[in-house]
Amino acid sequence: xxxxxxxxxxxxxxxxxxxxxxxxxxxxxxxxxxxxxxxxxxxxxxxxxxxxxxxxxxxxxxxxxxxxxxxxxxxxxxxxxxxxxxxxxxxxxxxxxxxxxxxxxxxxxxxxxxxxxxxxxxxxxxxxxxxxxxxxxxxxxxxxxxxxxxxxxxxxxxxxxxxxxxxxxxxxxxxxxx
Amino acid sequence: xxxxxxxxxxxxxxxxxxxxxxxxxxxxxxxxxxxxxxxxxxxxxxxxxxxxxxxxxxxxxxxxxxxxxxxxxxxxxxxxxxxxxxxxxxxxxxxxxxxxxxxxxxxxxxxxxxxxxxxxxxxxxxxxxxxxxxxxxxxxxxxxxxxxxxxxxxxxxxxxxxxxxxxxxxxxxxxxxxxxxxxxxxxxxxxxxxxxxxxxxxxxxxxxxxxxxxxxxxxxxxxxxxxxxxxxxxxxxxxxxxxxxxxxxxxxxxxxxxxxxxxxxxxxxxxxxxxxxxxxxxxxxxxxxxxxxxxxxxxxxxxxxxxxxxxxxxxxxxxxxxxxxxxxxxxxxxxxxxxxxxxxxxxxxxxxxxxxxxxxxxxxxxxxxxxxxxxxxxxxxxxxxxxxxx
Numbered sequence: 001x002x003x004x005x006x007x008x009x010x011x012x013x014x015x016x017x018x019x020x021x022x023x024x025x026x027x028x029x030x031x032x033x034x035x036x037x038x039x040x041x042x043x044x045x046x047x048x049x050x051x052x053x054x055x056x057x058x059x060x061x062x063x064x065x066x067x068x069x070x071x072x073x074x075x076x077x078x079x080x081x082x083x084x085x086x087x088x089x090x091x092x093x094x095x096x097x098x099x100x101x102x103x104x105x106x107x108x109x110x111x112x113x114x115x116x117x118x119x120x121x122x123x124x125x126x127x128x129x130x131x132x133x134x135x136x137x138x139x140x141x142x143x144x145x146x147x148x149x150x151x152x153x154x155x156x157x158x159x160x161x162x163x164x165x166x167x168x169x170x171x172x173x174x175x176x177x178x
Numbered sequence: 179x180x181x182x183x184x185x186x187x188x189x190x191x192x193x194x195x196x197x198x199x200x201x202x203x204x205x206x207x208x209x210x211x212x213x214x215x216x217x218x219x220x221x222x223x224x225x226x227x228x229x230x231x232x233x234x235x236x237x238x239x240x241x242x243x244x245x246x247x248x249x250x251x252x253x254x255x256x257x258x259x260x261x262x263x264x265x266x267x268x269x270x271x272x273x274x275x276x277x278x279x280x281x282x283x284x285x286x287x288x289x290x291x292x293x294x295x296x297x298x299x300x301x302x303x304x305x306x307x308x309x310x311x312x313x314x315x316x317x318x319x320x321x322x323x324x325x326x327x328x329x330x331x332x333x334x335x336x337x338x339x340x341x342x343x344x345x346x347x348x349x350x351x352x353x354x355x356x357x358x359x360x361x362x363x364x365x366x367x368x369x370x371x372x373x374x375x376x377x378x379x380x381x382x383x384x385x386x387x388x389x390x391x392x393x394x395x396x397x398x399x400x401x402x403x404x405x406x407x408x409x410x411x412x413x414x415x416x417x418x419x420x421x422x423x424x425x426x427x428x429x430x431x432x433x434x435x436x437x438x439x440x441x442x443x444x445x446x447x448x449x450x451x452x453x454x455x456x457x458x459x460x461x462x463x464x465x466x467x468x469x470x471x472x473x474x475x476x477x478x479x480x481x482x483x484x485x486x487x488x489x490x491x492x493x494x495x496x497x498x499x500x501x502x503x504x505x506x507x508x509x510x511x512x513x514x515x516x517x518x519x520x521x522x523x524x525x526x527x528x529x530x531x532x533x534x535x536x537x538x539x540x541x542x543x544x545x546x547x548x549x550x551x552x553x554x555x556x557x558x559x560x561x562x563x564x565x566x567x568x
Contacts, residue, residue: 033317036320039320040320043553047553126549129546132342133550133553136322136342137320137321139340140341143338143339143340144338
């Protein structure tokens with residue numbers, strides 16, 4: 001017959017073990033969410049850079065009149081060079097500039113008629129759509145991570161490590177509609 | 179790009195998700211991508227080359243009805259092996275919140291995962307219990323797609339998170355050509371002068387006959403106005419529901435001119451679209467897209483639809499099909515009469531409809547889905563089995 005305190009010890013050890021497993025799983029999950037946020041952010045940055053590049057390509061392609069080229073090139077350059085603080089505004093401005101350009105009467109028909117025109121427009125459509133997708137996926141990841149980090153356990157224990165509090169990326173990304 | 183698609187429901191059983199997966203896979207293959215689909219299938223089922231069976235699905239009660247689902251250790255290990263052997267660039271899981279292969283695939287894989295949500299429901303009895311179980315699998319999805327605004331709303335409300343909207347495609351060429359049904363003259367494309375046609379024309383309807391949202395009652399009321407004015411005019415009705423019940427709602431004098439086919443096969447459905455002079459979509463609401471409308475447009479049927487938001491959008495504000503105020507039987511009758519008397523306008527609407535529906539063709543939808551794949555794909559990395567060096 002074992003003394004009673006053995007049972008108490010076994011019980012306490014078991015509880016500590018289970019709590020440990022639980023906390024570790026929560027930490028793993030949070031880590032996975034942070035990785036997802038980072039991956040989605042990288043994809044979003046890539047999509048934005050790509051869109052600015054296509055806009056610049058269109059501006060430099062001689063498919064457009066010089067005034068339109070200038071509007072596009074300026075907006076694309078602003079978006080590429082904006083600092084973290086003004087990035088969202090600059091990217092929204094590029095969306096608006098692209099819409100204004102594509103919305104010109106007969107724009108799609110005129111550009112498509114030129115050599116390379118159709119290919120550039122197709123690239124622009126793909127790049128604009130990918131910004132919408134990448135931003136949605138990023139904000140979705142951020143929302144999941146934020147919800148997880150608001151949980152009591154995560155706030156009390158330093159499970160989030162040094163990962164920054166993830167921020168949404170809010171821009172007007174409505175694509176131009178040819 | 180190497181794409182692995184997970185279909186949660188038995189391949190050979192007709193269903194919206196299966197059809198979606200098949201059309202998407204074939205469109206992607208058409209673009210030159212490598213596609214493998216894993217799906218539950220019956221043992222003796224003949225499967226296309228690109229489809230891998232994960233074994234049989236079992237009928238179980240789920241969420242208020244009996245669903246055929248694939249779950250358990252055997253299915254899980256087959257999904258695992260399939261993921262391991264194929265080294266996909268992107269894994270595309272359909273209906274990941276259903277307890278079937280989709281959920282198993284999310285569980286078994288690490289890497290770029292795209293999830294498409296099909297179902298929409300306003301209330302789920304179990305979701306508060308199941309959300310924690312689903313959460314860890316669903317959190318692995320890097321890109322979410324909803325096929326309709328309703329599916330997206332369901333996702334936001336019940337599972338949290340957001341999705342991009344990419345609607346179902348229409349296999350437009352499947353509807354493009356067909357013989358009219360026997361006993362029906364078929365769409366008048368000759369441009370015969372008004373009144374010169376012997377038969378007086380045909381109006382058509384397709385959809386659930388007993389569901390008020392589909393608006394058959396509006397069309398029947400309009401036929402009560404039109405029928406007496408146009409002695410040769412007939413009405414062709416197809417769709418699930420009680421045929422006798424529909425006929426009983428028509429006044430006795432007109433009954434022999436209302437033909438109710440009830441539920442029809444896919445082939446007969448296509449022929450029905452080609453048997454009518456004006457296809458009427460009198461829906462009163464609740465449609466996010468109107469797949470029936472898109473099918474009729476693919477068949478080149480001149481369309482008269484209620485002006486609900488979704489139809490107005492699909493029909494380009496009236497350019498690709500005439501619109502009437504929703505629920506207004508008198509307006510429907512007036513517009514239908516005008517269209518029946520104007521073959522040139524019908525011909526123009528038919529051509530505009532065929533052109534407008536191209537935006538919804540699977541080739542266009544697959545291109546959008548590919549853009550999602552390209553957004554989430556990680557250069558130089560493939561989808562791997564979970565827990566093995568992710």
